Amino acid sequence: MKYKIKNKNIIIKSNNDFNPKHIFECGQAFRWKREEDNSYTCVAKGRVINIFQSNDEIVFSNTNEEDFNNIWIDYFDLKTDYNNIKKELSLEKTIKDAVDYGYGIRILNQEKFETIISFIISANNQIPRIKKSIEIISKNYGEFIENFRGQDYFSFPSAENLSKVSVEELREVARVGFRDKRIIETSKLIANNDFSIKESVNLNSEELRKELERLPGVGPKVASCIMLFSYGRSETFPVDVWIKRVMEELYIKKETNIKLIGKYASEIFGDLAGYAQQYLFYYGRENAIGKL
């Protein structure tokens, strides 16, 4: 991975396949903040990092060379050649517009426990409220990291710590509604190793899905998101209401059901289905369905 260091910042070439807005606003992550200068501050792995695009350069600040190599290269999936993925996907003509539109998307490698809880919260919920709940949970039960640009940042709590919170308190404090029990029970299963995150990485995707769906609050869609956004299972194609609309509008040309859409996607996109999902999701949401 080629980079240079200037004024304590790590700088890489954008290479037309790294765009902070695309990465953070394509629906995969919740713990980022857009700053007034259009940079993005994001919390992960107990660190706070700021990312700014300047022409064809991407500037990582509030970090250091060691963290960049040990943490962020993996987190931002910098070893994967997205231009190659886009080229392959674009052979299929319908998706080409979506790929061109979200050209700078990358799929992050996020922390597993945080991703599991985040997507349990996402069920039948709205993105601003999801972000708020996750922020409150971190602030109350995570650990203080630092103050950056006037804002305090906290890590996402461990399963051990979150499992000790009462259902009532969590609902009251984090405004998670009926998801309260699911969050606490899942945290307990993970904390007491009934579900072993460490061992789960060795499962094949079919086994992993089955295992994840044992967790309260994790159904087919949430399991898919967890697999794609934190287990690197890039053949996974999460089908939510947005993707359903996009696929119906662009491909199927009529209303259909979720199962069929997943099957269809895997036939067209194969092992690249997960990437395809992200380009389509971003394209569909940003352009608002109906105007495609």
Add this chain to the structure above:
DNA sequence: TGCCAGGGGTTCA
């Protein structure tokens, strides 16, 4: 102002 629909789905009957 106040009511109502609907949302990154899952669960339970």
Add this chain to the structure above:
DNA sequence: TGAACCCCTGGC
């Protein structure tokens, strides 16, 4: 298979 679910926001 279908209704119910917390809470919040946007539209009327």
